[in-house]
Amino acid sequence: MLKQLRQIIVQNLWETYRVTCPDMQHIEKAFKKKGIHHHVLDHFAIIDLPGPNTGIPPLSQIFSTIGYCEQGKDYLADKQNDFLWMAESDCMELPLCEVLPQVVVADFRFDEMPLEIRTIIEKYSVQAKPSPIQAIRALSQRIASGDANAMVQCSEMILHYLSGRDWPLPTTKEFYAIQDFNELLAWVLVFGRRPNHFTLSIHLLSDFTSLSDFHHFIEKEACLSLNQENGTIKGGKHVGIAQGSTSGMPQIVKLSDGEIKIPTGFIEFVWRYPNHPTCQNPTLWNEYFTGFIAQHADSVIESLYTQDPSR
Numbered sequence: 308m309l310k311q312l313r314q315i316i317v318q319n320l321w322e323t324y325r326v327t328c329p330d331m332q333h334i335e336k337a338f339k340k341k342g343i344h345h346h347v348l349d350h351f352a353i354i355d356l357p358g359p360n361t362g363i364p365p366l367s368q369i370f371s372t373i374g375y376c377e378q379g380k381d382y383l384a385d386k387q388n389d390f391l392w393m394a395e396s397d398c399m400e401l402p403l404c405e406v407l408p409q410v411v412v413a414d415f416r417f418d419e420m421p422l423e424i425r426t427i428i429e430k431y432s433v434q435a436k437p438s439p440i441q442a443i444r445a446l447s448q449r450i451a452s453g454d455a456n457a458m459v460q461c462s463e464m465i466l467h468y469l470s471g472r473d474w475p476l477p478t479t480k481e482f483y484a485i486q487d488f489n490e491l492l493a494w495v496l497v498f499g500r501r502p503n504h505f506t507l508s509i510h511l512l513s514d515f516t517s518l519s520d521f522h523h524f525i526e527k528e529a530c531l532s533l534n535q536e537n538g539t540i541k542g543g544k545h546v547g548i549a550q551g552s553t554s555g556m557p558q559i560v561k562l563s564d565g566e567i568k569i570p571t572g573f574i575e576f577v578w579r580y581p582n583h584p585t586c587q588n589p590t591l592w593n594e595y596f597t598g599f600i601a602q603h604a605d606s607v608i609e610s611l612y613t614q615d616p617s618r
Contacts (some may be wrong), residue, residue: 346369365438472499547596
């Protein structure tokens with residue numbers, strides 16, 4: 308029953324994201340033209356503000372309660388950004404097609420921020436409501452016993468918590484002050500704890516021979532620009548994973564006293580390699596490299612940055 312709950316959560320988050328992400332709309336049109344009607348999600352990411360009721364602890368508690376477990380963690384130093392990734396607890400020996408995407412949860416090191424920045428962040432983070440973790444734990448026990456009503460209640464509660472910020476919108480002055488210090492932190496201040504990107508598993512699409520091949524398709528057929536930070540392709544076979552992403556399309560977003568232009572999200576692409584060179588056609592989830600590399604994540608997440616920060 309908890310597997311079904313996880314499926315509901317992931318599917319709802321994805322459906323909400325894909326219909327509101329301009330990049331994915333372009334990709335789906337290109338896929339349809341090429342005859343691709345099915346794709347696999349690799350992972351998605353949610354970043355929160357640091358605070359008494361926010362951050363990695365409540366996010367990881369929620370996902371662990373519904374059957375995810377921590378796989379690893381790392382740190383993006385220039386963004387003061389801690390992150391950890393979680394996978395379904397029973398995924399190790401499952402076929403690829405049965406495993407839900409991993410989730411990356413992250414926040415920021417509050418104590419490493421200048422006083423001016425801490426003051427603004429604290430002003431908003433203290434207004435966040437406590438995580439509903441106790442209610443989720445109680446409902447998950449009922450779900451494990453086959454309670455369908457508890458399934459509905461729990462999924463709605465989690466999806467509401469992961470729908471964005473529960474603090475007021477900042478002012479444009481506050482936003483630009485944060486942006487000058489840490490553009491990723493500024494994005495989270497505006498949008499809150501909602502998925503900032505989803506990732507497609509390109510190595511599981513038989514239509515492409517490499518991530519470079521897929522990138523050519525994206526630029527030519529979907530007419531999308533790619534993240535150029537440290538090259539369009541980060542990594543490769545030598546590290547077990549190659550990654551790339553769209554360069555998020557800036558959208559006009561209203562703040563409390565004005566408007567800004569900022570990407571609302573982006574789509575990442577990964578090509579994961581088998582753990583063993585002799586394994587030609589992996590069928591199990593753990594037969595591929597399943598981790599993350601901080602250096603790559605540091606570059607990919609900058610797809611959320613404004614390409615032209617002029618005011």
